[in-house]
Amino acid sequence: MRADPDLRLAPAVSAGPDGQRRLWTPLTRRILAVNLTAPVLLVLGLLFLDEYEQTLVATELEALRTQGELIAASVGEGAVVVETATADFPTFTPSGAVRIIDAPTARQLVRRLAELAQLRARLFDRNGSQIVDSRLLLGPGGEVQVVDLPPPDESMLEEIWHRVYDATFGRFAYDNDIEAYVERPGAGAQDYPEVVKALESGEADQRVRRRADRQKILTVAVPVQFYKQVVGVVFVSRDGRNIDARLFAVRGSILAMFGWVLGLTVLTSAYLAGTIARPLRVLAEAAEHVRHGKNRRHPIPDLSGRRDEIGELSAALREMTESLWARLDAIERFAADVAHEIKNPLTSLRSAVETVSRVKDPEQQKRLMGIILDDVTRLDRLISDISDASRLDAELSRAEMEPVSVARLLSALAEVHNASDEPDKATVDLDVAADDPLTVGGIEGRLGQVFRNLIGNAASFSPPKGKITVRGYRDGHAITVEILDQGPGIPAGKERTIFERFYSERPSAEKFGTHSGLGLSISKQIVEAHQGSISAGNRRDGPGARFVVNLPAA
Numbered sequence: 001m002r003a004d005p006d007l008r009l010a011p012a013v014s015a016g017p018d019g020q021r022r023l024w025t026p027l028t029r030r031i032l033a034v035n036l037t038a039p040v041l042l043v044l045g046l047l048f049l050d051e052y053e054q055t056l057v058a059t060e061l062e063a064l065r066t067q068g069e070l071i072a073a074s075v076g077e078g079a080v081v082v083e084t085a086t087a088d089f090p091t092f093t094p095s096g097a098v099r100i101i102d103a104p105t106a107r108q109l110v111r112r113l114a115e116l117a118q119l120r121a122r123l124f125d126r127n128g129s130q131i132v133d134s135r136l137l138l139g140p141g142g143e144v145q146v147v148d149l150p151p152p153d154e155s156m157l158e159e160i161w162h163r164v165y166d167a168t169f170g171r172f173a174y175d176n177d178i179e180a181y182v183e184r185p186g187a188g189a190q191d192y193p194e195v196v197k198a199l200e201s202g203e204a205d206q207r208v209r210r211r212a213d214r215q216k217i218l219t220v221a222v223p224v225q226f227y228k229q230v231v232g233v234v235f236v237s238r239d240g241r242n243i244d245a246r247l248f249a250v251r252g253s254i255l256a257m258f259g260w261v262l263g264l265t266v267l268t269s270a271y272l273a274g275t276i277a278r279p280l281r282v283l284a285e286a287a288e289h290v291r292h293g294k295n296r297r298h299p300i301p302d303l304s305g306r307r308d309e310i311g312e313l314s315a316a317l318r319e320m321t322e323s324l325w326a327r328l329d330a331i332e333r334f335a336a337d338v339a340h341e342i343k344n345p346l347t348s349l350r351s352a353v354e355t356v357s358r359v360k361d362p363e364q365q366k367r368l369m370g371i372i373l374d375d376v377t378r379l380d381r382l383i384s385d386i387s388d389a390s391r392l393d394a395e396l397s398r399a400e401m402e403p404v405s406v407a408r409l410l411s412a413l414a415e416v417h418n419a420s421d422e423p424d425k426a427t428v429d430l431d432v433a434a435d436d437p438l439t440v441g442g443i444e445g446r447l448g449q450v451f452r453n454l455i456g457n458a459a460s461f462s463p464p465k466g467k468i469t470v471r472g473y474r475d476g477h478a479i480t481v482e483i484l485d486q487g488p489g490i491p492a493g494k495e496r497t498i499f500e501r502f503y504s505e506r507p508s509a510e511k512f513g514t515h516s517g518l519g520l521s522i523s524k525q526i527v528e529a530h531q532g533s534i535s536a537g538n539r540r541d542g543p544g545a546r547f548v549v550n551l552p553a554a
Helices: 026-047 050-078 103-117 156-172 193-201 241-292 309-356 362-398 406-418 444-461 519-529
Strands: 080-084 097-101 120-125 130-133 136-139 142-145 205-210 216-226 229-239 402-405 427-432 439-442 467-475 478-484 533-538 545-552
Touching: 026 241, 050 080, 050 103, 050 120, 050 205, 050 216, 050 229, 050 241, 097 120, 097 229, 103 120, 103 130, 103 229, 193 205, 193 216, 193 229, 241 309, 309 362, 362 519, 402 406, 402 444, 406 427, 406 444, 406 467, 406 478, 439 444, 439 545, 444 467, 444 478, 444 519, 444 545, 519 533
Parallel strands: 427 467
Antiparallel strands: 080 097, 120 130, 120 229, 136 142, 205 216, 216 229, 402 439, 467 478, 478 545, 533 545
16 A cells, blocks of 8 residues: 555644544644744743843943033033132132032033933032922923833733733833832932932942832933032933843744744644654554454554654564464464364274274274274374474563574484484484584574474484484684485475465375474464474485474574
8 A cells, every 4th residue: 555645745634523524633732832842941041031131220320420420510510610718608619618509500501411311300409408400491480301202002902011011021121129119299319329429439320210100210310410529419310221121122023033933833833743743543453454354444544654753664564464364374274274183083982982982803902992092192193292392482482582502403403303212213413513502592492492393303204324424614703503314205396385374295104193293383473473484395416305493593
């Protein structure tokens, strides 16, 4: 069956508990979750830009400080006057005069410079009283406070996005624990610690606060000096709108990029799941059909053309299914052969039992009892061999392979065979190199059974006082054992048939029923379980059969 090309491109589809086809299978969801983990964690880490925000705040404070120093220097140069010391101004110079800030001049300087720098500037005198506020303008009706207008109206989508942004990232800002900014009417220097510090130490100080609307306020207090004498403090402030706008723009770009990555990840995950989940589902359904089917009309799809793990799984399932069917066929044939082989001695036994009850001649009864005994012996041997053959597969699958010296094993079998005191029995001539143990990996008992069967088979066909040659040698990466006899050889065309179950081609002089016909079949099964091979043929140097066993060398 050819691979279905649609299996590689179609999305993963699975049947749910109600039998309906589902697009997002559990495997698809897992693949999507795994693929999204890295970009989601990355974007979350990028969105919480604490270090970037701190850098922006530090940069803004530095710029604000520079602007405050420029305003303070301008006030110190152009708005400080020298007056005679009074009770209100007791700070004397060596000449007996005091330096004070000229309010009208300072007001013009501060307001003009604050407008150019786009910030709010306040000026406090040496006593801590506020004398200038760039947000307060003098008009015919008194002071007028200048308030920045809100940005133009946003669209509904922009407004929703800003609300979501404020509700999420605004709550997780790094400086949520900073002090609140409170502005009181008629506030003096004592309401701002940085102003007090600048008046007392003559050094600039800065703070970051947050208003009730969560807007950051950056403030810097810079002393106004005249010949190193502190005569006042310039207090400049600016909201964090620029910082928030930059953070908003960066996070918006990150989220926009994440949107593209998210879409691409979803598509690639769906494609990846389609190339994995759907073929697996097809293979699972085919396996279910094989399990519930009664014949071979439901083959496993051939996806080996994919050249990946699923292709390998498809090939393995196909091989496993074919092996399963072959095993089932072998079991059926074995059961039929067993029934047939057992039926013959049972029929003979039944006939002899029925006849012996009617025969009065002692000699005939004796012969019938001999037949009964032979049939019982044949049944016992047959059942024993069948039991051994039926347990062989399970035993070979569970047994642990160990190093086995074939040379030592053949030597022991030859010694045992030659130790028999039968005068006309064929002898074994062993031809094995003394310096090579011919080690293989296997089960010693079962390999001994193979060589014992082959030697016994050769002995049964050998003439009286014949010779059985057993050779063992290394052939590349294999160990080869040859067993040659001097018997009549194998009939033409039967070289493979003799390894079939219950096939028996015995010598004419041998008593019927002595062998069950399973010996060579069991030997072949054992050798193949050891990843080896066994073959039979006739000798070329004279009469006799030749059996060859090849086993992988350890």
